[in-house]
Amino acid sequence: MSAGLRARGVGVVIDGTPILDGVDLDVAAGEVVVLVGPNGAGKSTLLSVLTGDVAPTTGTVELDGRPVASYRARELARRRAVLLQQQRLAFGFRAREVVEMGRAPWHRSAEAERDLEVVAAAEERADVAHLATRLFPTLSGGEQARVSMARVLAQSTTLLLLDEPTAALDLQHQEAVLRVAREEAAAGAAVVVVLHDLSLAAAYADRVCVLAAGRLRASGTPREVVTPALLSEVYQHPVDVVEHAGHLVVVPVRPPRAPATAPAAAAPAVPVPSADPHQEQPCPAT
Amino acid sequence: MTTTLQREVAATPRGRVRSVTGGIGLIGVLAAALVVACVLSAATGQFPIPPGEVLGSVLHRLGLDLGPLPTHPQAENNLWNVRFPRVVMTAIVGAALATAGALMQGVFGNPLAEPGVVGVSSGAAVAAATVIVFSLDFAGSWTIAVCAFAGGLVTTLVVYVMARDDGRTEVVTLVLTGVAVNAITSAGLSFLLFLANTSAREEIVFWTLGSLNGSRWAEVQVVTPLVVVGVVAALVLARQLDLLALGDRAARHVGVDVERLRMICIVLVALLTAAGVAFCGVIAFVGLVVPHLVRLVAGPGHRVLVPASALGGAVLLVLADLWARTAIANADLPIGMLTSLVGGPFFFWLLRRARRTAGGWA
Ligand SMILES: Nc1ncnc2c1ncn2[C@@H]1O[C@H](COP(=O)(O)OP(=O)(O)O)[C@@H](O)[C@H]1O
Ligand SMILES: [Mg+2]
Numbered sequence: 001m002s003a004g005l006r007a008r009g010v011g012v013v014i015d016g017t018p019i020l021d022g023v024d025l026d027v028a029a030g031e032v033v034v035l036v037g038p039n040g041a042g043k044s045t046l047l048s049v050l051t052g053d054v055a056p057t058t059g060t061v062e063l064d065g066r067p068v069a070s071y072r073a074r075e076l077a078r079r080r081a082v083l084l085q086q087q088r089l090a091f092g093f094r095a096r097e098v099v100e101m102g103r104a105p106w107h108r109s110a111e112a113e114r115d116l117e118v119v120a121a122a123e124e125r126a127d128v129a130h131l132a133t134r135l136f137p138t139l140s141g142g143e144q145a146r147v148s149m150a151r152v153l154a155q156s157t158t159l160l161l162l163d164e165p166t167a168a169l170d171l172q173h174q175e176a177v178l179r180v181a182r183e184e185a186a187a188g189a190a191v192v193v194v195l196h197d198l199s200l201a202a203a204y205a206d207r208v209c210v211l212a213a214g215r216l217r218a219s220g221t222p223r224e225v226v227t228p229a230l231l232s233e234v235y236q237h238p239v240d241v242v243e244h245a246g247h248l249v250v251v252p253v254r255p256p257r258a259p260a261t262a263p264a265a266a267a268p269a270v271p272v273p274s275a276d277p278h279q280e281q282p283c284p285a286t
Numbered sequence: 287m288t289t290t291l292q293r294e295v296a297a298t299p300r301g302r303v304r305s306v307t308g309g310i311g312l313i314g315v316l317a318a319a320l321v322v323a324c325v326l327s328a329a330t331g332q333f334p335i336p337p338g339e340v341l342g343s344v345l346h347r348l349g350l351d352l353g354p355l356p357t358h359p360q361a362e363n364n365l366w367n368v369r370f371p372r373v374v375m376t377a378i379v380g381a382a383l384a385t386a387g388a389l390m391q392g393v394f395g396n397p398l399a400e401p402g403v404v405g406v407s408s409g410a411a412v413a414a415a416t417v418i419v420f421s422l423d424f425a426g427s428w429t430i431a432v433c434a435f436a437g438g439l440v441t442t443l444v445v446y447v448m449a450r451d452d453g454r455t456e457v458v459t460l461v462l463t464g465v466a467v468n469a470i471t472s473a474g475l476s477f478l479l480f481l482a483n484t485s486a487r488e489e490i491v492f493w494t495l496g497s498l499n500g501s502r503w504a505e506v507q508v509v510t511p512l513v514v515v516g517v518v519a520a521l522v523l524a525r526q527l528d529l530l531a532l533g534d535r536a537a538r539h540v541g542v543d544v545e546r547l548r549m550i551c552i553v554l555v556a557l558l559t560a561a562g563v564a565f566c567g568v569i570a571f572v573g574l575v576v577p578h579l580v581r582l583v584a585g586p587g588h589r590v591l592v593p594a595s596a597l598g599g600a601v602l603l604v605l606a607d608l609w610a611r612t613a614i615a616n617a618d619l620p621i622g623m624l625t626s627l628v629g630g631p632f633f634f635w636l637l638r639r640a641r642r643t644a645g646g647w648a
Contacts, residue, residue, distance in 0.1 A: 053535055077541030084539075090395030090531040091586035096303040101529055105541035116300045132298035155540065 004028040004190045005159060009059035010049055012042075012214075019045050020056070020214045027190045029158065032181055034201040035194045037211035038235055043194045044085055046211065047163050050192065051082050063159065077105035080159035081152040085167070085194075087144050089136045095147045096132040099123055102154030111156070119154050125180050126150035127173065141168040149177060153184075160184055160191045166200065178204040198239075198250035202226045210234055222248055309590035312583055316597035323604040324377060328369045330608060335361050375501035375509065376607045377600040379562045380572060382513045384599020386558035387573020388580075388591050389520050392527040393446075393551045394455045397578060398636060401559040402570025402629075404449070404460060405467030406441045410556075410563040411493045412474040413437025418489050419482045431508050435560035441467060442552050442559075457637070493567035496622020498607050505565045512561040516554050517596050523547065524588035531586065569622045571629020572599050578636065 005027040012020040020042045027033045035043050048054040050061055052068040061068045063079060071079075081102070089098065099122055103115045123129040126149045131139060136147060145168045152160065162181065166174040174197070181191050182204055195201045201208050202222040210218040210225060212234045218225045226248050231239040238253035329337045335356055342353025343365055356362050383401070390399040390406075401407045413433040416422070425432050449455050449463040479490055520527075526547050529537045534544050562569060576598040577591060584590045603621070606628075610619040 048535075051535075051539065053538065073538055073543045074541035077539060080539075082536070082539040084533075084536055087536075088533045090533070091397070091581065093528075093531060093586055094303045096298065097528075097585075097587065098532075101532060101540055104525070104529055107525065120300050129298065133303045151540075 003064055003158075004031075005050060005192070006062045007046075007050060007059065008061075010046065010056045010061065011058035012045055012049060012054060013057045018214055020049070023059070023211075023214075023216050025050075025209065025216070025219075027159075027192055029188050029190050030185050031206045032185045032191045032193065032204060033207045033209060034205035035192060035209050035211060036196070036198060036201050037217075041211040042214040043211055044163055047082075047161055047192070047194060051080070051161055052076060074105055077155065077157075079157050080161060081155035081157040083145075083148055083152045083160075083162040083165050085163040087148045092135045092137055094132065095128060095134050095136055095139065095143075096123070098136050098147050099128070099132075099150045099154050102151035105155060118156055119150075122150040122153035125153055125183075127176060142170060142173065145169060146173060146177075149180075153180070158189050160189055160193075162191070162193045164194050164196065166195060166197065174200060198226060198231065199248065202248035202250065226250060304585050304587070309584050309587075309594070312580070312590065312594050313597060316594060316601060319601045320377065320597055320604070323601050323608070324373050327373050327376070327604050327608045328365060330612060331364070331369060333358060333360070333364075335365065340365065371503045371506055372498055372501045372607070373604060375506050375566070376498050376604050378506065378509055378513050379498070379566050379569065380599040380601070380603025381517060381596040382509075382558040382561045382599070383569060383572040383603070384576040384595040385513075385517050385520055385573075385592060386555050386562070387599075388577040388588070388595040389527070389551050389558070390442075390555050390573065391577060392530055392588060393548055393555070394449070394460065395531060395533065396455050396457060396460055397581070398457055398574070398633070399455070399460060400571065400574040401438070401442075401555060401562075402568060402572075403574060403633065404445045404464040405471055406438050406445065406555065406559050407563055407568045407570060408468055408471035408475070409441025409444075410434040410438035410560050411568050412471050412478070414564060415475060415478045415490045415493055418486050419478050421486075427504055428508055431512065431560060431564040434564040435512075435556055438556035438559045438563070439553065441471070442556050446548075446552060461637070492620075493563070494622075495620030496567040496569040496625070497618070497620050498566050498610075499618050501565065509561045509565065512557055516558040516561065517592070519550070519554055520592045521589075523550065524592050527551075527588040527592075528586075567622055569603070569625050571625050571633065572603060574636070575629055575632055576602055578632075 005025070007023060007025040010020055010023040011018065023046060025033070035046065037043055045054065049056050050068070052061070052071070055069060063071070068076070096119070099119050100115070102122065103112070103119065106112050106115070120129070123132060126146045128143070128146050128150050131143060131147060136144060139147065145165065149165055152162070160181065165177050169177060178193070178200060181193055185191050185206070205222055207219060208222050208225040209216060210230065217234055218230055226241055228239055228241050231241070231250065240251045240253055242249050242251060325337045325340050328340045329335050335358060339354050339356040339361065342355050343362060345352045346355060356365065387400045390401060391397050411434070413436055414430050417430050417433045422433070423429055445463050445467055449460045451459065475490065475494065479487055482490060526542050529540055529542045530544070530547065532540070538544050577595045580591055580594045580598055584594060606624055607621055610621050610624050613619060
C-alpha cells in the first residue's frame with residue numbers, strides 16, 4: 001500500500017502495432033515527473049493508461065495501492081485530475097462554468113461548501129479570472145488551455161496528469177503553469193507533466209522520464225537525463241546542453257546562418273536563396 | 287503560496303456568471319405561455335367558445351365554482367371529448383419531442399442531433415406501422431407504444447454506433463447517417479404500404495404526415511406516463527449532461543460514468559420519441575428548433591435547458607396545431623408537414639452556421 005501512482009510493465013498494442021512496451025513508472029506524492037520524448041513516442045498513450053482510459057494490453061497501473069480499473073469514475077475523479085492534449089467543448093459554456101465543472105466530483109459532499117473559494121483560487125492561479133464571463137469556444141487556444149488548467153486545479157486532487165499543458169501558451173504562462181505544478185507537488189500532490197520544451201523540463205522536474213518508440217529510454221534527475229549524448233540520440237538531432245544561471249538549457253545544434261548577401265536598399269528582383277532547413281543538416285546517426 | 291500574475295484586469299466576482307433568475311424567469315414565462323396557448327387552442331374550433339368559458343369549465347371540473355360555464359349546448363361535450371384530449375396530447379407530445387432533442391444533442395455533443403433528422407422518429411414509425419398492418423394486439427392499447435419504443439431504441443442505437451467515432455460525432459457523419467437511416471426506414475414504410483389493405487394504408491399515410499387529429503383520452507393515458515418519466519429522468523441527469531460537453535474522456539475524468547449515462551439517455555430518447563410517434567406520427571424539427579432557441583436565451587446548461595425545452599416544445603406544438611387547424615377554413619393541415627416546413631429551413635441555417643464555425647458551437 002503506497003500513496004501515488006505505480007505502473008509496472010505497461011504495454012499497449014493497437015491493431016497489432018506495439019505502441020508501448022514494458023514501461024515502469026512510479027510517481028510519488030510530492031513529486032513532479034516530466035515525461036519527454038519525440039512525437040509519436042507514446043507519451044499521450046502512456047498518460048491515457050495512467051488515467052485508466054485505456055486498459056493496457058500487458059502490465060498494471062495502481063493508484064494508492066489499488067488497480068486504477070477498480071475505481072468507480074467518481075471515486076477516481078476525486079483523486080486524479082487530467083488535462084488532455086486537446087480541449088473540446090460541445091456547447092457555448094462560459095469559462096467560469098467550465099472551471100466549475102471541475103467541482104463536479106465533489107457535488108453533494110462536505111467539500112462542496114468550498115466550491116466558490118476553490119473555483120476563485122483556481123482561476124487566479126491559471127490567470128483566467130478576467131475571462132470568467134467569456135464563452136469558452138470564443139477563447140484563443142492558449143486561453144482555452146488555461147481555463148482547462150483551472151478546471152483541473154478546481155478538482156482538488158492529489159494526482160495531476162497534464163498532457164502538454166504548455167503547448168499553446170506564451171512564455172509567461174508556460175512558466176506560470178509549471179510553477180503551479182511545483183506548488184501542487186509541494187502541497188503533497190503527485191504530478192505528471194508531458195512537455196516538449198526540454199529546458200522547461202530540466203528547470204521544473206524532480207525526475208525526467210524519456211520515452212522513445214514506446215519504451216522508457218531513461219529516467220532520473222534532470223542532471224542525469226538531460227545530457228547531450230542521450231538527447232541527441234533520442235531526438236535524432238545534435239543537441240547541446242549549457243548551464244545558464246544555475247539552470248540547464250537545451251539548445252539544438254544549428255548550422256550558422258548564411259550572411260545576408262544584398263543590402264536592403266538595392267534589393268534585386270531575384271529572390272535571395274534561403275537556407276533550406278530540410279537539406280541543410282544531415283543528422284549524424286548516433 | 288500561490289502563483290498569480292500581476293494583471294490590471296478586474297476579476298469577475300465569485301459565483302454564477304449566468305443569472306439564476308434568468309433561467310427561472312424563462313421557465314415561468316414559458317409556463318404562462320403554455321396555459322394561454324392551451325386555453326386559446328381549446329377556445330378555437332368549428333364554433334368558438336370564449337376563453338373565459340373554457341377556463342370556467344376546467345375550474346368547475348376541478349371543483350372550483352369560478353368563471354362562467356359554456357353557454358353553447360354542445361360546448362361542454364365538445365370541449366371534454368374532442369378539444370381537451372387533443373390540446374393535452376399536443377402539449378405532451380411537444381414536450382416529449384423537444385426534450386428528446388435536448389437529450390440527444392447532449393449525448394452526441396452536437397446541436398444538430400434530433401430524433402426526426404437522424405431517423406429515430408421514422409424508425410419508431412415503421413414499428414408502429416407494422417402494428418397497424420398486421421393488426422398486432424399483444425399489449426392492448428399499449429401495443430403501438432411498445433413497438434414504437436422498440437423501433438426507436440433500435441434506430442437510436444444504430445445511429446449512435448454508426449455516427450460515433452473516437453468519442454465524438456462529426457456533423458457530416460451524423461447527417462449522412464440520418465440520410466441512410468431515413469432511406470432504409472422509408473423503404474420499410476413503402477413495403478408496409480404495399481402490404482397493407484386500404485384502411486391500414488390510410489392510417490399509415492398519417493404517420494408520415496404527422497397528425498394530432500382525433501386524439502383520445504385513452505391515448506393520452508398511454509403517452510403521459512412515458513413523457514413524465516422521460517422528462518423527470520432528463521432533469522435528474524442534467525448536471526451530468528453538462529459535463530458530457532467536455533467530451534467522453536474529460537467527462538469521465540470529472541467523474542461521469544459515461545457509458546452508463548449514454549445508455550440511459552439513448553433509452554430515454556427512444557422512450558420520448560416513441561411517446562411522440564405512437565399516436566401522432568412523425569413530427570420533425572421540434573426537437574431541433576426549441577432547444578436551440580432556449581440555448582440562445584438561457585445558455586447551454588441542461589438544468590434550465592431541459593425544463594425550458596419541455597415547456598417550449600409544448601407551447602410551440604400547441605400553437606402550431608392551432609395554426610394547422612385554422613390556417614385554411616374547414617381543413618386540418620398535417621402538423622408534421624407544418625413543422626418540417628418551418629424546421630427545414632431552420633436546419634439549413636444551422637448547418638451553414640455549423641460549417642462556418644467548424645465545431646465551435648456557440
Ligand atoms: N488509437 C490509435 N490507433 C492507432 N495508432 C495509435 C492510436 N493511438 C496512438 N497511436 C499511435 O501511437 C503512437 C504514439 O502516440 P501518442 O501516444 O499520441 O504519441 P505522443 O508521444 O506524441 O503523445 C503514434 O505513432 C500514434 O500514431
Ligand atoms: Mg501527445
